[in-house]
Amino acid sequence: MRPLLHPMLINGRTGDPALYIETLFEQRAILFDLGDITSLSPRKIRRLEHVFVSHAHIDHFFGFDRLLRVLVGRDKRINLYGPAGFVDRVRHKLQAYLWNLVDREPGDLTFVVTEIRSSLATQTVRFRLKTAFAAEAIGTGRIDQGILVQDPTFRVSTAVLEHRTPCLGFAIEEPAHFNIWKTRLAGLGLPVGPWLRDLKRAVIEHRPDDFPVRISPSMKSSNEHDLPLGQLRDVLTVTPGQKIGYVTDVADTVDNRKAIVELVKNADLLFIEAAFARADVALATERAHLTTEAAGQIARQAGVRRVEPFHFSPRYAGEDERMQNEVVAAFAGHHR
Incomplete structure (x- = not known):
């Protein structure tokens, strides 16, 4: 059966995290993480409806300004999601610019921003161009069973993970x-x-x-x-529809492993960070990231069909094949 969701790592395995997913037969797309999106065409940016940000470290949130620049002046709604504190971070981004001429813009760009706290409680705030992006409270709530977005053609679930700061993992699944x-x-x-x-x-x-x-x-x-x-x-x-998992910037802890496995269980495709090589486990622990071995083990434990490692540290420049091989070996159950 031909899948409806088509994912693409915008910056490959070593650049800023940003996973663009197009919906077949529809002019719609979603984005997991908002790193550098300079190479993403304005046409593809205009297709975006939902943007899910794992956390606001610069390599995961740097692309917000590009998103804003392409969409200003258009009648467009973007739904943004992030961890605790995300609403304020978006607000500060928007208020860094002067909007005294917004009455001349033909369209009213709207950002609807939802932050997810560790308790899965949510806060949602709207920012509209025509009001100079003043914050308008929409309400609070709570995520039921981890389901963040329920759309007729897909649903997105989330889990709050730990990276010495709350960091969201995601899974997108077609209904059938x-x-x-x-x-x-x-x-x-x-x-x-x-x-x-x-x-x-x-x-x-x-x-x-x-x-x-x-x-x-x-x-x-x-x-x-x-x-x-x-x-x-x-x-x-x-x-059953296709399921894609997305996990990045997480410490290798028992709680994180348990939450990730539950989130991406039986996924057809798992995009998972493998920031450090197997031999550099001490560095990975110090910086709260996964090694290639940990990434492969988690994918195996979750029973995913295929694993796609990414977010390799720049220290391994030119060693993509080695990093991938280490993930694949752990995924296959091969031991040192």
């Missing part, structure tokens, strides 16, 4: 993949058409069998009628 059986449609005398999107959505939302689905041969057709969902279930098969 669908395969439409055209022969079964034909057997029921039903057409292929846009109405199948409504059928898929009804299944995703766990509607009951008596839920009416509108059948329409085309967008402009007047020959429309309803059928109950229960009569239509056999025309499609459902398989």
Whole structure:
């Protein structure tokens, strides 16, 4: 089944962390971490809807100004997420600039910023260009079961990890993949058409069998009628959707390992930092990062299908193959 989520490390395995994920067939994208995004085209930046920042160290948050510069003047809403204190950090970024001419801008750029505390309590604040990015409190809440965003086409979960400061890990998951059986449609005398999107959505939302689905041969057709969902279930098969994990800048502790494994369990793809080589475990411990061996072990314990290490320290410049091999060896269960 063709995956709908297509991830790309903007700066490779050694540059600033920034994982861009496009949604197939839709002009939408999300971003995990906001390091240097200079190489990301304005067209791709304009597709962003959600940006998830693990923490505000400069290599994870440096790209905010580029994001702002590309989007100012457009009618656009960006949902930003980060750990405790994130709302104030965004506010300070925005207030570093003078906005006395905002009445001349054609669009009202809006940032809706949610910070997640260690207790999973949340605070959300809105910043709008037309009000010179004054802070407007939206409210407080609490994340249920770690689910931060629930969208019809994906959901994003989070866990609060430790890097001598709270640091968020993330997992994005498609709700399901669908395969439409055209022969079964034909057997029921039903057409292929846009109405199948409504059928898929009804299944995703766990509607009951008596839920009416509108059948329409085309967008402009007047020959429309309803059928109950229960009569239509056999025309499609459902398989679990793709799951992608993203974890970076975490200390190798028992609590972190447990939380990461729970967050990314059975992921199809795990992007995980491997900042230091296996032999440099003392340095990794001192700087609260993972080694290549720890990254591979965590991926193995979580039962992920594929591991993609990144965020290699600059001290290993030109040694990407060695670092990857150490991760793969630990992931395969090979011991020293």
